[in-house]
Amino acid sequence: MGFLYKLGTAAALAFDSIRVHKLRSFLTLLGVIVGVASVILVGAAIDGLGVYAEQITAKAFGNDSFLVAQIASVGRLTGKQLAEKQKYNKRIHKEDLEYLRSAAGEQIQYSPYQQRIEDVKAEGQVYEAANVIGVSYNMPQIRDIPVASGRFFIEPEEKRRRPVAVIGEDIRAALFPDRQPLGREIKISGIGFTVVGVLERQGSSFGQSLDNPVYIPSTVYRSLFGGSLSMIVFGKARTGSGLGMEQALDATRVALRIRFHAHPGKPDNFDTLTPDSVRSFTGQILGVIAAVVVPVTGISLLVGGIVIMNIMLVSVTERTHEIGIRKSLGARRADIMLQFLTESLMLSLAGGAVGVILGALAAWAVGAISGATLAITAPYVILSIFVSSAVGIVSGWYPARRAARLDPVEALRAD
Numbered sequence: 001m002g003f004l005y006k007l008g009t010a011a012a013l014a015f016d017s018i019r020v021h022k023l024r025s026f027l028t029l030l031g032v033i034v035g036v037a038s039v040i041l042v043g044a045a046i047d048g049l050g051v052y053a054e055q056i057t058a059k060a061f062g063n064d065s066f067l068v069a070q071i072a073s074v075g076r077l078t079g080k081q082l083a084e085k086q087k088y089n090k091r092i093h094k095e096d097l098e099y100l101r102s103a104a105g106e107q108i109q110y111s112p113y114q115q116r117i118e119d120v121k122a123e124g125q126v127y128e129a130a131n132v133i134g135v136s137y138n139m140p141q142i143r144d145i146p147v148a149s150g151r152f153f154i155e156p157e158e159k160r161r162r163p164v165a166v167i168g169e170d171i172r173a174a175l176f177p178d179r180q181p182l183g184r185e186i187k188i189s190g191i192g193f194t195v196v197g198v199l200e201r202q203g204s205s206f207g208q209s210l211d212n213p214v215y216i217p218s219t220v221y222r223s224l225f226g227g228s229l230s231m232i233v234f235g236k237a238r239t240g241s242g243l244g245m246e247q248a249l250d251a252t253r254v255a256l257r258i259r260f261h262a263h264p265g266k267p268d269n270f271d272t273l274t275p276d277s278v279r280s281f282t283g284q285i286l287g288v289i290a291a292v293v294v295p296v297t298g299i300s301l302l303v304g305g306i307v308i309m310n311i312m313l314v315s316v317t318e319r320t321h322e323i324g325i326r327k328s329l330g331a332r333r334a335d336i337m338l339q340f341l342t343e344s345l346m347l348s349l350a351g352g353a354v355g356v357i358l359g360a361l362a363a364w365a366v367g368a369i370s371g372a373t374l375a376i377t378a379p380y381v382i383l384s385i386f387v388s389s390a391v392g393i394v395s396g397w398y399p400a401r402r403a404a405r406l407d408p409v410e411a412l413r414a415d
Helices: 002-020 022-061 079-088 094-104 155-159 169-175 218-225 245-259 275-297 299-318 320-328 333-370 378-404 408-413
Strands: 066-069 108-122 125-135 147-150 164-167 185-188 191-199 213-217 232-237 271-273
Touching: 022 275, 022 299, 022 333, 022 378, 066 245, 094 108, 094 232, 094 245, 108 169, 108 218, 108 245, 125 169, 125 218, 155 218, 164 169, 164 185, 169 191, 185 213, 191 213, 213 218, 232 245, 245 271, 275 299, 299 333, 299 378, 333 378
Parallel strands: 125 213, 164 191
Antiparallel strands: 066 232, 066 271, 108 125, 108 185, 108 232, 147 191, 164 213, 185 191
């Protein structure tokens, strides 16, 4: 109870000192405020990047899907690595997809995925550099392809090579700005396609639009652009199969290793990619960014701590007579140290609280203006408060120790 009383007294004295010197206290807090706000803003940006990457991964893979390809990597490959993969890994063709379907198709559904850039024309309008993608009818069941109006093409249309297409919102807006596109014709490489569906708006990914695809049946794609092209294959366990994503991927790998005559003990002679591998890579990148950027923003906290130390030293000099009176009345060194440490801690905590609020407001404003995703999370708030508290204690230690070691007689003689 004695310590709590002393702590309350020290807090009251500290509050009176801060209140009396409002301007000086505010200027002292600026360094801490800026430092904490910077950490909060940078942390929000880093966590926002994580949320954004998760959204993009979900759009690319859907739920529990995977892909296999000759070359698939979440990081940039060196020239040597790329050359080795091109030499060692097998291209995946239509016959390999059919083999997968015959070997594991009862439990796993597969879809080819081939794409190229082509101009799309309709009614005198041209959309340049559309992303023409050849897939199977079941692709929406494997990964998320949200259709806003109309429908996705169906199995009979794929088998009979019907020239039908599902277009993105950018293409709809460019080719049919004031018309309903369903049932109308677009042309790709001179071939007419009937529009059967329009996709929901997806936004962009790292500056690239996600609203410019044209999905067509894989059979039509091969007829139009050649049947010997290599492909990516997306896969996902069928509902009710009892397989998870990893089990479905393992079954696919086993089938392809047999198909491509991979020797036991040797690595796969093809690449696989899962949402977890993308998330892991993204997490590593964001971790490196956080490890580099957050300490740099924390430099301003160090500057704020130096300012607090200087102001506290000035405060000790100004209050030397007061310290002498307290000591003559029985205050011990620990009591004097507690008083000045409490004042330093209160200053830094106040700066930390204001910094958190300003950082959150800045993150909200940046997100509202730019449309970027910024997510304020508890770890960065806790880190900011903890660091600002540590700065207050460390910065106040030397001035408090100096005040506590003053000789009471000499202190009473001070003006």
